[in-house]
Amino acid sequence: MKSRFAPSPTGYLHIGGARTALFAWLWAKKxxxxxxxxxxxTDKERSTQASVDAILEGMDWLGLDYDEGPxxxxxxxxxxxxxxxxxxxxxxxYYCDCSMERLELMREGQxxxxxxxxxxxxxxxxxxxDGVIRFLNPDDGNVKFSDYVKGEISISxxxxxxxxxxxxxxxxxxxxxxxxxxxDMGIDCVIRGDDHINNTxxxxxxxxxxxxxxxxxxxxPMILGSDGSRLSKRHGALNLLSYRDEGLLPxxxxxxxxxxxxxxxxxxxxxxxxxxxxxxxSSINNSPASFNQEKLEWIxxxxxxxxxxxxxxxxxxxxxDQLNIKTDNGPNINEVIDALxxxxxxxxxxxQSCNMFYKDFKEFDAVQANKIFTKDSKLxxxxxxxxxxxxxxxxxxxxHSVIKDICEDRDIGFGKVGQPxxxxxxxxxxxxxxxxxxxxxxxxxxxxxIQMALDYxxxxxxx
Ligand code: GLU
Numbered sequence: 001m002k003s004r005f006a007p008s009p010t011g012y013l014h015i016g017g018a019r020t021a022l023f024a025w026l027w028a029k030k031x032x033x034x035x036x037x038x039x040x041x042t043d044k045e046r047s048t049q050a051s052v053d054a055i056l057e058g059m060d061w062l063g064l065d066y067d068e069g070p071x072x073x074x075x076x077x078x079x080x081x082x083x084x085x086x087x088x089x090x091x092x093x094y095y096c097d098c099s100m101e102r103l104e105l106m107r108e109g110q111x112x113x114x115x116x117x118x119x120x121x122x123x124x125x126x127x128x129x130d131g132v133i134r135f136l137n138p139d140d141g142n143v144k145f146s147d148y149v150k151g152e153i154s155i156s157x158x159x160x161x162x163x164x165x166x167x168x169x170x171x172x173x174x175x176x177x178x179x180x181x182x183x184d185m186g187i188d189c190v191i192r193g194d195d196h197i198n199n200t201x202x203x204x205x206x207x208x209x210x211x212x213x214x215x216x217x218x219x220x221p222m223i224l225g226s227d228g229s230r231l232s233k234r235h236g237a238l239n240l241l242s243y244r245d246e247g248l249l250p251x252x253x254x255x256x257x258x259x260x261x262x263x264x265x266x267x268x269x270x271x272x273x274x275x276x277x278x279x280x281x282s283s284i285n286n287s288p289a290s291f292n293q294e295k296l297e298w299i300x301x302x303x304x305x306x307x308x309x310x311x312x313x314x315x316x317x318x319x320x321d322q323l324n325i326k327t328d329n330g331p332n333i334n335e336v337i338d339a340l341x342x343x344x345x346x347x348x349x350x351x352q353s354c355n356m357f358y359k360d361f362k363e364f365d366a367v368q369a370n371k372i373f374t375k376d377s378k379l380x381x382x383x384x385x386x387x388x389x390x391x392x393x394x395x396x397x398x399x400h401s402v403i404k405d406i407c408e409d410r411d412i413g414f415g416k417v418g419q420p421x422x423x424x425x426x427x428x429x430x431x432x433x434x435x436x437x438x439x440x441x442x443x444x445x446x447x448x449x450i451q452m453a454l455d456y457x458x459x460x461x462x463x
Contacts, residue, residue, distance in 0.1 A: 009051035037069035247346025
């Protein structure tokens, strides 16, 4: 069995497209079936290579691997023309040379009479040899199908147009090529956005005209912005890859989008394996889902906290590269991740927090330093420098007991030591637990940075 994702490369891969892809991918995984990626690039004017690249990169980032493809419709023109010829020979398609003006007048007349605009069949019996090619839609009966999401659907043929299957330049139209492809590729279940549901009855008639098996359908409702209008650019980042750039884990995005319109009890957090096991097309909600940025961030944080450390490391790597952070010159990245994951809002946040462990800095954050590096803290930093120098086993526990001893000797709270210490080793004060951070920064770097803080204090007090 097979499912497919069939994007048109006329823009980047957006969240709605990604969700359709995920549903089709989950269906295939769940049914031990194959998943096909087909690039619907027959619209030459609007298709771009940049969009194709963004689709492939987005699929790759999400881990939605395909068993077949990418198959490009532009490589299959001959096959579409072959089917069009067959329909012409069978008398199920015909040429039409109606002018735009005539079609427009006809349309206006129908609208004025409150009729549904549709082609009047004027060229059906003319036996022309030129023009666009239209499919001869049956006049009688109904097209019935059962949609996994929308339920039973029945449309009267009298409402359907003789749709154009070949344009005047000889290029096939979407409805024709999609049917030929879904048939040739052996697609059992067509999962797509419900903006295509009006095309489905026309496509079913084409299957029937060709005597082909009709696949099953699932039309997925659209995604709305938090204000209830159709999700668009003004609701924020929509290009899928911009979510990667903002520090989302792909699994978190998958988790978030699977929940847009699908649920399993009250469960919010799903691993990819759980999604595969639990997913079921018939439990997709029939009403539109709304996008909620805060929830997406919350899900991302949950995954950052719990995902296997090597997996997290490989996703973080991309962000570290963006910041030019090289992890061979510092502590084991997995230990750093474990120290940071509970307080990281995103992978960008986590990568920024990695800076202090792998890069030396030349200056302290001025606002923090003016507040924290005082004469009093100089004494504490001197204590730290001397006592930490004597620590042999450079571990958080030993560092912790040095801090504790200073607190007891001076009869001060932990914060009085922790605050200047944290600023000294981080440069901006943004570090978690100070003893673990110092352990990861390493002894040599820690002592150098404390000395740097002392120099800073000397400088401001002498000037
Ligand atoms: N290429 C169509 C689109 O991007 C999808 C067609 C289909 O899934 O049948 O909207």
